[in-house]
Amino acid sequence: xxxxxxxxLLPLLGVAGLFAVPRVTGNEYVLALGVSFxxxxxxxxxxxxxxxxxxxxxxxxxxxxxxxxxTAALLVTERGWPLEAGAACGGALAALVGLVIxxxxxxxxxxxxxxxxxxxxxxxxIVARDWVSLTRGAMGIPGLPVPVLHLPGWSWRLSRPADxxxxxxxxxxxxxxVIYLVVTSRLGRAMRAIKLNEALxxxxxxxPLSYKLLALALSAFLAGVVGGLFVFYLTIVDPSIFDFYYxxxxxxxxxxxGPGSFWGVLGASAVLAAxxxxxxxxxxxxxxxxxxxxxxxMLVFPGGVGGWxxxxxxRRWRRPHPATP
Amino acid sequence: xxxxxxxxxxxxxxxxxxxxxxxxxxxxxxxxxLEIVNFAHGEFYMLGAMLAYFLTMNMGQGYWATVVVVTxxxxxxxxxxxxxxxxxxxxGGFERSILLTLGLSMVLQNGAxxxxxxxxxxxxxxxxxxxxxxxxxxVSLMRVFALALGLLAFGALYLILYGTRIGRAMRGVxxxxxxxxxVGIDPRAVSRLAVAIGIGLSGLAGAALAPVYAVHPxxxxxxVFKAFAIIIIGGLGNxxxxxxxxxxxxxxxxxxxxxxxxxxxxxxxxxxxxAMLLLRPQGLFGRGVRV
Numbered sequence: 001x002x003x004x005x006x007x008x009l010l011p012l013l014g015v016a017g018l019f020a021v022p023r024v025t026g027n028e029y030v031l032a033l034g035v036s037f038x039x040x041x042x043x044x045x046x047x048x049x050x051x052x053x054x055x056x057x058x059x060x061x062x063x064x065x066x067x068x069x070x071t072a073a074l075l076v077t078e079r080g081w082p083l084e085a086g087a088a089c090g091g092a093l094a095a096l097v098g099l100v101i102x103x104x105x106x107x108x109x110x111x112x113x114x115x116x117x118x119x120x121x122x123x124x125x126i127v128a129r130d131w132v133s134l135t136r137g138a139m140g141i142p143g144l145p146v147p148v149l150h151l152p153g154w155s156w157r158l159s160r161p162a163d164x165x166x167x168x169x170x171x172x173x174x175x176x177x178v179i180y181l182v183v184t185s186r187l188g189r190a191m192r193a194i195k196l197n198e199a200l201x202x203x204x205x206x207x208p209l210s211y212k213l214l215a216l217a218l219s220a221f222l223a224g225v226v227g228g229l230f231v232f233y234l235t236i237v238d239p240s241i242f243d244f245y246y247x248x249x250x251x252x253x254x255x256x257x258g259p260g261s262f263w264g265v266l267g268a269s270a271v272l273a274a275x276x277x278x279x280x281x282x283x284x285x286x287x288x289x290x291x292x293x294x295x296x297x298m299l300v301f302p303g304g305v306g307g308w309x310x311x312x313x314x315r316r317w318r319r320p321h322p323a324t325p
Numbered sequence: 326x327x328x329x330x331x332x333x334x335x336x337x338x339x340x341x342x343x344x345x346x347x348x349x350x351x352x353x354x355x356x357x358x359l360e361i362v363n364f365a366h367g368e369f370y371m372l373g374a375m376l377a378y379f380l381t382m383n384m385g386q387g388y389w390a391t392v393v394v395v396t397x398x399x400x401x402x403x404x405x406x407x408x409x410x411x412x413x414x415x416x417g418g419f420e421r422s423i424l425l426t427l428g429l430s431m432v433l434q435n436g437a438x439x440x441x442x443x444x445x446x447x448x449x450x451x452x453x454x455x456x457x458x459x460x461x462x463x464v465s466l467m468r469v470f471a472l473a474l475g476l477l478a479f480g481a482l483y484l485i486l487y488g489t490r491i492g493r494a495m496r497g498v499x500x501x502x503x504x505x506x507x508v509g510i511d512p513r514a515v516s517r518l519a520v521a522i523g524i525g526l527s528g529l530a531g532a533a534l535a536p537v538y539a540v541h542p543x544x545x546x547x548x549v550f551k552a553f554a555i556i557i558i559g560g561l562g563n564x565x566x567x568x569x570x571x572x573x574x575x576x577x578x579x580x581x582x583x584x585x586x587x588x589x590x591x592x593x594x595x596x597x598x599x600a601m602l603l604l605r606p607q608g609l610f611g612r613g614v615r616v
Binding site (some may be wrong): 055104149290 | 358413427429432433438531546547557591603
């Protein structure tokens, strides 16, 4: 076992390492993989909070992501808002929408929530494609300007790929810290109790609906903000931001990493953000592979890597100690 | 705008509603008996339509032969689906079943895109452009056939559920699983048949609609969106409710679609689902909320 101080130091070292990457290499491919990892880690972390910890299977995350993207893009281009205000507004709107669909469907059952969240994601794509006067239809909003971030005493023009690397990685670190603080606090314990046994949690004075809505709104906010930042990296927002590809990818990250395992999901996000790209699969084939992985995982490996590690740890802990002579 | 125009829209709506009903009833039946929401349901509709396309256009089969073959293949696929994947899930939690069927849907849909590309294909036969004209209303023969097939399937499903022993057993399991087990109903046999019928109906719907709409690998995806709304509106697990909601939705959609842009129609479907959940969570004809 490693000592406690080393355990606490490792994440800090990891963050420092990630922030050192643009200083070591200016390679745009490496930076693009880093941006993709940062974006997916926030999406999968949010999904893990909702599904892994609270037990709500949500397909709506991609909708929140896209709503954040569209809101930020429209506010910055049409109203001339600064980036941080646009992205925050996108996150807030996503959280509000999340509360509406969560409140209406969770009254019935978790089945209904899963169905409604999927329908919601599909509806988002249809609205983005067909409500031309707001979203400009299938062409989307191309040529988003180079955004400027106004921090206290410093305005930051994001013109180089490395700037976006720092921005998205910085937000990912903040988001992961928030998620970590939530899941290791009383809130996280209550959410886990609701997932494991809702009736028992209720009998202990936990109100399931408010915790579920909290998890959903927080994850929607994070997804919305990261969507608002990510579209400026892409420099375009179009209906493909609601593509099912994002849902499938973040779902596979959570399943492989282990629902309800913070470090497992983070690790799976890192591996799966880089690996398929390095292996150069076509998108269709990658989705077929992801689907097959999902089926196999459900049949033989439902806990993911995180669940497997936890079970192994429990077994070791329960093993009788050999008698010392 | 004369009465004939409205009548035309209503009639088109009934046809599409009956086909929605085929897909939604299968979904509802599988949910009622197995408590599994089959996210791959739309893909079997797509496979049915694709198979119908290849049978008519590449093998030169006639309409009725195609419909029979596609339905039979879909029923067999349902058996295989149950035995290979769903049977191992018994009591395994609803997330597992959703994720499993979602994975299946990804494999089928993206596999079809990979093999056949997303190009829409049209099924054209000698009867494709034949219209029936009654007064002001003209309906293509293919739509009439689709309507007839749908009504035939309604009747067959009704006979199975209410006229046979296994149908009664199926309703018994859907109403109260534990009690059904206690009186000696074999849940495996009942579940297997429910999945086979559900998938069969989906395949039949695909074959019936193939000559009316374009066939492409992504068609199941948008179709299942409506089927989900329908089973929520009709009450989860309520088969008759799903049928009524489907026909009503088809008619509303067709009439509204005659005046408003398409996006409003989809928003209307989603909005009515949310409204139903807020006002009457058990659905229009719900038998009480099940959690």
